[in-house]
Amino acid sequence: MTTANKEPVNLVIKRKEKFSNNAVYYLMLAPFFVLFFLFTVLPVISSVILSFFDFDAVSFPRFAGxxxxxxxxxxxxxxxxxxxxxxxxxxxxxxxxxxxxxxxxxxxxxxxxxxxxxxxxxxxxxxxxxxxxxxxxxxxxxxxxxxxxxxxxxxxxxxxxxxxxxxxxxxxxxxxxxxxxxxxxxxxxxxxxxxxxxxxxxxxxxxxxxxxxxxxxxxxxxxxxxxxxxxxxxxxxxxxxxxxxxxxxxxxxxxxxxxxxxxxxxxxxxxxxxxxxxxxxxxxxxxxxxxxxxxxxxxxxxxxxxxx
Amino acid sequence: MEATMSKADARRLKKLKLKAAKRDQYKRFTRTKSGNFFYTFFLILFGMFSVLPMYYCIITSFKPLDELLVFPPRFYVISPTVESYLTLPSLLDNLAVPLSRYAFNSIFVSVVATFLHVMVGSAAAYVLAKTNIPGKKIIFTIVQMSLLYNSYTLEIPRYIIYANMGIFDTYWAYILPAIPSSMGVFLMKQFMDTNIPDALIEAAKIDGAGSFRTFWSIAMPNVKPAWLTLTLFSFRDLWAAAPGSTIFSEELKTLPFAASTIAQSGIARQGCAMAVTVIMMIPPILVYLVTQSSVTQTMSSSGIK
The missing domain is CATH 1.10.3720.10 (MetI-like)
Incomplete structure (x- = not known):
């Protein structure tokens, strides 16, 4: 058993582990990210877009450059x-x-x-x-x-x-x-x-x-x-x-x-x-x-x- | 308490105290007596100025009617009375639903939303601070940037989103928007960056702990001061939050709304308003005392000895 033929096996295991780990991490991030996107990111984006429009909160926005x-x-x-x-x-x-x-x-x-x-x-x-x-x-x-x-x-x-x-x-x-x-x-x-x-x-x-x-x-x-x-x-x-x-x-x-x-x-x-x-x-x-x-x-x- | 302690316990306690005393020994070399004296003096002076408004609220709530009408308002009370507090129950008739309902709403919303915010925010912060998943840098930058965007302009887009989600006039309208506060994630991430050594996480993994387990039983205990403080911030804000334009039903409104109704009625208005203010202050103060006394008492212990 030399280190040379041990390495590939280790790498495969590591990659698999990394993949499943990342899935768990994304899952831990998800509740925050979904809500954050809905209540903050989307509103900020629409506000930035709105800054190029005339909008009185009632009639449809009109492009104003x-x-x-x-x-x-x-x-x-x-x-x-x-x-x-x-x-x-x-x-x-x-x-x-x-x-x-x-x-x-x-x-x-x-x-x-x-x-x-x-x-x-x-x-x-x-x-x-x-x-x-x-x-x-x-x-x-x-x-x-x-x-x-x-x-x-x-x-x-x-x-x-x-x-x-x-x-x-x-x-x-x-x-x-x-x-x-x-x-x-x-x-x-x-x-x-x-x-x-x-x-x-x-x-x-x-x-x-x-x-x-x-x-x-x-x-x-x-x-x-x-x-x-x-x-x-x-x-x-x-x-x-x-x-x-x-x-x-x-x-x-x-x-x-x-x-x-x-x-x-x-x-x-x-x-x-x-x-x-x-x-x-x-x-x-x-x-x-x-x-x-x-x-x-x-x-x-x-x-x-x-x-x- | 001393009596119930076994001898072994007492010995251990003594040892701990000795250790704690030894811990501060280094201060002999880096501190001067005059410096300590100046600090104490300065802090007490500054601190007294800081408690002035809270003190004024409390004092005013105990003023009798004639003293309330004195101008300029006095910072002391000559003949204190609990009259303002006693008239409060009679003012409850002005409320549309029983006070207990408002109180329940406030407590329910503050506790549930604070809990969810701290949990969800800490989990996200852990991922952003201690893992290498693709995209985490961008997400963290967006979180920081969002803190700097004026929140007033976000109200209309948010309103439209709430409407589309159908959460108007439900408890969700209080709770859901409070969960993803970027400030909480930012705070937790900064603490986790400094206070959780990577070696500690590696060690937990070698011992076979899963990712969530590592977060929950290794990372979180190491940043206890941070999530205790976050709990306080969150509770304080939620407790003071009056129902906005998203709540219409009287049964779903919270205490700050009831408090403003009470404060606007009654003869000795100012006195009653102050009495209500003082009562409303109590829960955040309690949360402050519980969380901060345990923050300041944690003998900062990093996981590695």
Whole structure:
């Protein structure tokens, strides 16, 4: 018995095994894939097709070529403002929100199990409590009794109450703050679990091999061991940072004064719900998607660079 | 509990505790006391700010009528009362079907859909993360891309699909769309990538475990924090989901719908609304405590020692 004539038999068995294995794997994937295709892939495809049509949700769609796309940049006054607001919000709250969600998870992870559960509960509380930005409405109320206004008045820092949420130069920064404060959701908790899954033996080995402080440890051990969870956080953060709409709509209304806090997603909802221009709404969604996807690819490369 | 433990058990427990203490020894070299102090201080400050809305809801639900009318609203209550809670039962007459029916719907839909989502999503994630079947890369890319597409524009195509499937006005209209959430598959896949060594799967195969068996009893226990967290995300979202345009029958509507009906009636509206909000918060908080306390207590053990 030499290895030479043993090999072919092995290969045949392997191939057979592989075939039956693959069948099981496809079977495990099937329930997800069938439903995913029905409820997500098909709708996305039809939405992209719809972006080249005029469709009012009642009469039959009429082919419009690239009219919807041209209209955005040429004929729509709100679109450029919404685009710039969306980009400002995404650039400010995206990276900062991600950093906050990661750093706080990392800091919380320094404590024992009991304190850890309590602290992460406190940070996750806004997500558990539901629509919580009303608290900011109380704080930033425009009259003299609003908490911020009355405090500033009593210290003599301002002479008359400021219309925080109506004043275009304050509204957007306030939305940024509220949005950052709300960023402790999905990303935060997935980071907490990701940190739990880092093998503690790596830390021990690191301490022996000359890791001097927690920052070293973070950079050389923690971050490289949870790259794929960080990538999850990046994608979720891109999604939420580019899709901001609920907070500005609740605090400043839609349309806001001078469109100062209108965002693309708010515009999409308005175009679709109030004006029944589904084709145009779909076209804006496609543009928004392209921006998010480009950002994702760029940041994916950055995450891979960490810990080198 | 201590009393019922045998001596051998007690000894083993002591040993385990010692081991755990030893585990953290490395921290002596990489942590400073001032750093620890700063972290504690900072986290408590930040955490207190985070619980503010939840605290405000609870406080407001205990305010008597005259304190509810004070403007600006106070962040404390002078003479707490359970009046808001006591008026809730009388408001139930405004509901079309008994409260228990809404509650049953909510619990049934949240539990069943969460269970199916976690199972179906994890199985798919395992295949995407740990096998080499043709087409898996494309599928995973599509899953990631779908997360970035604005969901509002998908509503009309989805509506047409639901109509063609004939799931309008059934429990399926809640459950089926919740199962294939791409976020869940993405989360599970990322965890499985990092935390399930290929050697472990090879070992299971050599021991004769089938593909599904390997997934269920080798892969899943290794990513327990991930599916516990996913359970929480899914339950939280489903619990808060008000019936959309796909449900017409009153008997099939869920608690958030009943809650908004109750919140809009009664004299001390704001107080009642807050009381309802507080009651609605309880189940997600319970799920949070159950899942997360076991997430943070898992001594991260990779399968290979």
């Amino acid at each position: 690239v009219d919807n796309y041209l209209r955005m940049f040429v004929h729509d006054d709100v679109f450029p403002k919404a685009l710039s607001n969306t980009l400002v919000l995404a650039i400010v709250t995206g990276p900062l929100g991600f950093l906050i969600a990661f750093m706080l998870a990392w800091m919380v992870n320094e404590f024992g199990p009991g304190v850890r559960t309590l602290l992460s509960f406190m940070f996750y509380a806004p997500a558990l409590a539901g629509n919580v930005y009303f608290i900011w409405q109380i704080l930033f109320s425009g009259d003299a009794y609003g908490y911020i206004n009355s405090t500033l008045l009593s210290f003599g820092l301002i002479v008359e109450p400021i219309q925080w949420l109506r004043n275009p130069s304050y509204a957007l920064p306030i939305i940024c703050i509220v949005q950052l404060w709300m960023s402790m959701g999905v990303t935060f908790l997935s980071n907490i679990s990701g940190l739990q899954n880092v093998n503690p033996e790596l830390y021990e080995a690191g301490a022996i091999d000359g890791v001097k402080n927690r920052w070293h440890e973070l950079w050389y051990i923690t971050i490289p061991s949870m790259k794929s969870i960080l990538m999850f956080g990046v994608v979720m953060q891109i999604q939420s940072a580019f899709s901001i709409a609920a907070v500005p709509q609740a605090l400043c209304g839609y349309p806001s004064i001078n469109n100062s806090t209108d965002t693309l997603v708010a515009l999409i909802t308005d175009v679709g719900t109030a004006r029944y221009e589904m084709g145009y709404a779909a076209a804006i969604s496609v543009i928004l998607f392209i921006m998010m996807f480009a950002t994702k690819n760029l940041l994916g490369k950055l995450v891979n660079l960490a810990g080198r």
